[in-house]
Amino acid sequence: MNTVRVSRIAEKKIKQGICILDGVDFQKQNLTNTVVKLVSEQGKFLGTAYLSQQNKGVGWLVSRAAIELNQTFFEDVLHQAKLKRQTFHDSEWTTAYRVFNQDGDGFGGLSIDLYNDYAVFSWYNPFVYSIKERIVDAFRVVYPEIQGAYEKIRFKGVDYDSAHLYGQEAPSTFTIFENGVAYKVFLNDGLMTGIFLDQHEVRASLVDGLATGKSLLNMFSYTAAFSVAAAMGGARQTTSVDLAKRSRELSQAHFDANGLEMDHHQLVVMDVFDYFKYAKRHGLYFDVIVLDPPSFARNKKQTFSVAKDYHKLIAQSLDILSPAGIIIASTNASNVSLERFKKEIEKGFVGVKHQYLANYRLPSDFVYNKNDESSNYLKVFTIQVQK
Known part of the structure; x- marks a missing residue:
């Protein structure tokens, strides 16, 4: 060594x-x-x-000790990680969650998620990828009940980004449950799976009635999981906006999985900033607005960075927010501290009275390194405007 x-x-x-x-x-x-x-x-x-x-x-x-990264080491850390998720393992309401989360569980560069009876391994660098057989062998000892697995390559240098890894192959799409709500997922179609599991506590607040009887606007909606959660929690109407054309098809699948008619649920393929202008021009107002952008994005017109531009989302949301409306402000940017994110939010709220109703960090299945703030990357605030 x-x-x-x-x-x-x-x-x-x-x-x-x-x-x-x-x-x-x-x-x-x-x-x-x-x-x-x-x-x-x-x-x-x-x-x-x-x-x-x-x-x-x-x-x-x-x-901090002298150790060998052999199969026994990985069996030990995986077993400890499994014990921490016992409540998820026993739940009938949530069947998709994270079972290993990098340095939070004792080995950075690796994460593993379960979707029903299938596992998804994410390799974040070439070294971890090079010892994947050792890791998979250990996993199969600790999780003999898992029927099959897939891998995601989250670094450059390998000529594929997703593949079947072992065992039974999953259907091309299938249904998982989170907080009792059904979502359609896919495990071998690029790096995405159809849902971001780290947001399940925020979606739970919508299922539990945060948007009951209200209209909700979901910006950067991806597959509209927030909208579906709100609809299942009694939202009167939802609008989901995303620039990706495929988002409409993927979002529709989630609504269909829960038997939700689309009469009061709109899926819009449009740039978010263009939609702000459209909504303002047409006098549209929403009771709840969800803002969960990528950390950095670029289109033909402009670039967007959470660190520098999030305040613009807040300011433009206020133009179309109902009196006493709610904004759910979210970011997963690990390079933006909680304090910095809150400053960006406050910059957008300048002159407008508001109160913080709730805040969320990573949920308990996404165990993080408590000695490293950047490890707890998710930051979400539920904020009510006082008009």
């Missing part, structure tokens, strides 16, 4: 419990896709890590 001597700054981060290895701290070494022993400038052992480039960081600290 190679030894890597780290700076005092990197040593401090490691001792704080931060597992992601920042590229700034590892510029003078050329090792990659390998397990290493980290030591301080004085040569003191700091932990076992691996180096491998991914979309954030250049590797992960795995343990």
Whole structure:
């Protein structure tokens, strides 16, 4: 095993419990896709890590102890992770959830989700991908009940992004349940599956009646899961807006899965900012507006960044929000802190009275590293305007 001597700054981060290895701290070494022993400038052992480039960081600290990343190691961390999700395992109301979440469960660069009796593995860097057989073998020991699995490649350098991994193949689309609501998912069609599982507590608030008797506008709607949750919770009317043409078909499948007629549910393929103008021009108002944009987006007209532009979404929402209306403001941008996100929100609300009704972070199945704020990437505020 190679030894890597780290700076005092990197040593401090490691001792704080931060597992992601920042590229700034590892510029003078050329090792990659390998397990290493980290030591301080004085040569003191700091932990076992691996180096491998991914979309954030250049590797992960795995343990402060000297360990081997063998099948026994993975069986142990997977077993501990399974115990933490026992309430989900026992639930009849929710059949899709995360069972392993990177450094929150003791091994960064890997996440695993369950959709009924099927698992979806996400590999975030080449090293984890290179030892996937070891990980899968361990998983099959801990989860013998799982019928089959798929993989998602979330780094560059492999010529496919999704594939069947082992066992029985799932139907091309099938129904899962979340908070008692049905959603249609697909496991082998690109990186997406038809639903973002980390939002299930926010959708639960809609199922439980946050939008009962109200009209809801769902911006950047993807497959309109928020809209379906609101409809099942008694929303009077929903409008879902997304620029992707396929969003209409995928959204329709969710509504159909719950036997919801589309008379009061509209699916709009349009740029969000164009729809704000359209709604204002036509005098449309909504009681609840959901804002859950990608961290960064670009179209022919403009670019959008949560860190710099989220306030524009708030400001334009206020133009079409009913008196005493509610905005659900959400982001999954790990590079935007809770404080920074709230400042962006407040910038959009300038001069308008409002109160925060609720806030959400990652749900309990998305176990995060409590020593690293960026690990708890989801930030959602439910805000009521006082007009």
